[in-house]
Amino acid sequence: MNWIKNRFFIGRAARKQFWLNFLFLFLLACSVFIAEALLSTAYFFVNSDQTTYATEAVVRQQMPDGNWEPIQTQQQTEITREDQSSSSVMAFMFFGYILGIFMMILAFQIPFIKRLHDLGHSGWFSLLGFVPVVGPLLWLGLFIYCGFFSGQPGENKYGPAPI
Secondary structure, three states: OHHHHHHHHOOOOOHHHHHHHHHHHHHHHHHHHHHHHHHHHHHHHHOOOOEEEEOOEEEEEEOOOOOEEEEEEEOOEEEEOOOOOHHHHHHHHHHHHHHHHHHHHHHHHHHHHHHHHHOOOOHHHHHHHHOOOOHHHHHHHHHHHHHHOOOOOOOEOOEOOOO
């Protein structure tokens, strides 16, 4: 577990690195949620109708007098299919969606923590966004602060200045 802490949560990040990380994570999140929406839509579109029908097929032959007579007729038949796994697939997709949201929240926290370190603050301030009611406003303020203010020059208690 120490390698995770050292790799992701320790160190400093410059504004350029913060913005590039944010852009990459934003595009990744959008693509993942679009893919999830398309997959769930396709799954429910395919499995929405539990009854399929075979249409009537008639093979006709032209007689010497010019009339067409049926030589083979297949009636319409109803084919029913019960899909008991639909609810389990929905639960699996919901679990995957929630897990994806938590992973994205964690991934978005890492640049904030490193940027706060560059500004000379503890990374724990990045959790202010989880405060009920005022959390989104605090997160917006934190985003503006991390994205537009310059970091401390030289070395601070979180490490050397980023390149």
